[in-house]
Amino acid sequence: MRPARSVILEQGLRATFHTILLFSVWLFFAGHNAPGGGFPAGLVAGSAFVLRYVTFGTDGLPRLAPELLCGFGLVLAAGTGFGSWFLGGQFLESDVIEIHLPVIGEAHMSTVAFFDAGVFFIVVGIVVGILRYLGSEPDSSEAETSP
């Protein structure tokens, strides 16, 4: 179900939603050397969905089950740990990869970025999960809220 329509909210959302998501991606990568990282980035992305929720109700949330998002994040994070283990390091040992990108030039990237991405997805999953499961209206139908 959706709350009463608000043109201001809808237009405001149109303008900001993708910007906020982009900002969260920037935060995520900035976290390497500057304030940011998977956790705050996940919360920022989550708050973009909060905005959608405020505007459209639970209809505005992604259809993907939030617990799957959490599971995916956990697999990604744990997988990073096992990955370095299988590649001869210790569990969760990190390494820096130097990549040569066309146009942009040299970039370096730490393998912990994958781990951090896991954190990111879990945090997004929590926020969306809270909205979806605790935020459905009292009179909402079963079908709408089941994943």
Place this chain on the structure above:
Amino acid sequence: MLVLIALHFVVALSAPFAARAFGRRVLLLGAAVSGVTFAWLLLRTGDVLNGEVLSEQLVWVGDIGLKLSVRLDGFGLMMALLVSGIGVLVFLYATAYMPREKNGRFCGYLIAFAGSMLGLVLSNNLLGLFVFWELTTITSYLLIGWEDTLESARSAAWRALIVTGAGGLAMLAGFILIGQAAGTYELSAITEAPPGGVAVAVGVGLVLLGAFTKSAQFPFQGWLPDAMAAPTPVSAYLHSATMVKAGIVLLARFAAPFSDLDFWQPVVIGIGLTTMLIGGVRALQQTDLKRLLAFGTVSQLGFMTTLFGVGTSEAIAAGVAVIFAHSLFKAGLFMVAGAVDHEAGTRDLRELTGLRHRMPVTFWVATICAASMAAIPPLLGFLSKELAYDELLHSGDWGIVALAGIIAGSAITLAYSVRFVWGAFWDKTPSGAPSAARVPEPTAAHEPGLGLLGPPALLAALSLLFGLWPEPAAALTGAAAEALDQVAEVHLTLWNGLTLPLVLSLVTIALGVGLIALARTSILGGREFEPRFAPDAGYRVFVDGLGVSARYVSAAVQNGSLPVYLGVILVTAVALPSAALLSTDGLGIDTSRAGSGIQIAVCALVIVAALGTTLARRRFVAVMLLGAVGYGIGTLFIIQGGPDLALTQFVVETVGVIGFMLVLRHLPQEFVRRRHRPTKVLRAAVAIIVGVFVTLFALVAFTARGAVPISDYFIENAESLGGGKNIVNVIVVDFRGLDTLGEISVVTVAVLGIVSLVFAVRRGRGGDPDAPVTELARDDVAEPAPSEAP
């Protein structure tokens, strides 16, 4: 070796997919994996028998000494050959035995089990061994509960999991005690130079506990007969030849270095003999062929435990020979019981009659295996038992005690071996039958096909072959014994001349025959015994008691009142550190960091908002003011130069306030007014004490540092080790990555909890259109705590 173990798990994971293409023949995949392992081991046999030791290792978590290190010595070779060799036969047998459907997952479980067991017997690192030990516990849980529509199978699986899982935890504690005392977790190093001291003695005791639960020793034996709810191939593999031997393997490894501890001999021999006798007597009382064999296995495991309990080089040698002989005949017997069940449709020996004529080959296979179990010459079981007698005669006083008990147990063994063959194959007279004058023959029964008969026949043939030509068995078990104890030797010979052990063997057989003659109607009759004292009572009382006490504790601790929870947490948080605060001298207060005017202004704002929160009448206002407190603190973080912290604080606060809003919609607008004055006073007192204390603590904490702050290390190494300039982030995802992994796991579980609670509440209310999640939200205040911001 590690590759072979890994291969098991890879194939196990792919089995469900392969099953779509191959159907039931997917089980042959398991036979192939075990076969490859067996062949590889055979190729190494020559080297190992010459005293070579192969080892490999893979460091897992180096800092705590956790390595996957495997070591192929004589004993490991023998056990691995048994695991993989019998594995091949079990998979072939299962191909013929299992129904056509759903074999993919079953096959996967069984292969995973085989891999875990292989890892367990080869593992040379105590922690690695524990990992494989628990893997066998989990896979066996899945296998015992395979018929998951049957309540009996589910509860049996639970029971095995609880009993062996609890023992496993005790064992882990024991491993850590021993490993810390020895300074290494490598088994070979520990057995070479065993550590001493009280801690080690306690550790060995705990390890014994683990071994006893796994190998179904008294008083933990009950789970094994229950586990007969598993399909017969599983029983033949797990509950005869492999998993239940895990405890014995551990005893064998620990016997040489630790049997001179004071308590070892009395405890282990006492438990072993008790188990052997109880198991034997209970086997005599069973009417279900598989349960009969299961109690027989309990009894035989008691026999082996006793031998390793004696712990002399001689007894160890005998123990190894008994392990080998037992694996061959017991797996064969289980397979025969399964074949009879498969053909006749029942395992109840009161209903089985005349199968001797209908299944003559099966009958002879069963007879040979049972005779080996009963230690009748010229079978391998006889050779190993005579060796045990001989060695126990040279093992001091405890050896003689053990010998007397084992002779009694062996007489019973002979009796239940006869009961098994009689029960499965003989013509029954009405004496034991409940009603009919003659038990009707299961007419459909006929000789089983090659798939069901071949594997047990091969095992029976081996029992006979190694009895007549013991040299290969002697070489293998000899190398195994030598690996455990350098001076142990195995002399397996059929004819030693007219010696005392031979006389004792004859005495045993005479006692067994006498027992049958005395209690003929009981042993060769279908009467079912209900033991007056059910041995399961202990387990039931324990589990029920656990449930009852858990309910009481939950009711007392989780009374559902948030103020009470909060109060308990806060008072604890104040009481414990303030004890330290008061008892430590020389603590000063450092106010040098209370800097600028803007800080003071923000603080004032936070204080006003916090006071407002407590005084607000409307919930909405209170939440808003609480948000203001949070943002104010975030601002303080910025002023103090913690942008990461501030960023996190702001976003958490935002999401938190929205979470509160979701809940507020379901709550009355205003707080409930408290009229009860003492409660109000109490709450205010707690709040003030906590506030004062936290402030004091924060001020004192600055001056109380006794060690070099670890942050220096982080600052220096963030870029070189973590590859990033943002220290906070590097700490979260790299230096403290394992902590973070734990936290996000908890958070994920919390989300799953919310999901299931919400669905449970909705389902509980049925189709109630007014199905709000109010109750839940009220109890659960909005959100699971996000992982702590750095």
